Amino acid sequence: MIGDKRHRLAVQSFTAAKNSSGEEVKTWSTLTTVWGNVITKSGQEAYESDKLTALNEVTFVIRYTSVTSAVTEKMRISWNSWSFGIKHIGFDNKLRYLTIRAERIY
Secondary structure (H helix, E strand, O other), X not given: OOOOOOEEEEEEXXXXXXXXOOOEEEEEEEEEEEEEEEEEOOOEEEEEOOEEEEEOXXXXXXXXXXXXXXXXXXXXXXXXXXXXEEEEEEEOOOOOEEEEEEEEEO
């Protein structure tokens, strides 16, 4: 039984590689796929550069492991075909769980 951690989350990092033509291609690659808890918050709208932008903030809770300890704010989380940019990473004092605040990328 997985309990609260019932959602499959892909932690992704941004990578750059060269294609056969020698051009740089930037893509997201999956660092790890983990079970996690998803806590959704209410959506908001804000003006950014004179454009109305929707903001959906979500908190993900995942187990702290040697792989997940490498998660940074430059990464993103993919869940249910949606992508979320990581804004803040916190952890409990026993290093059992990571709490990741993120915003949906549109």
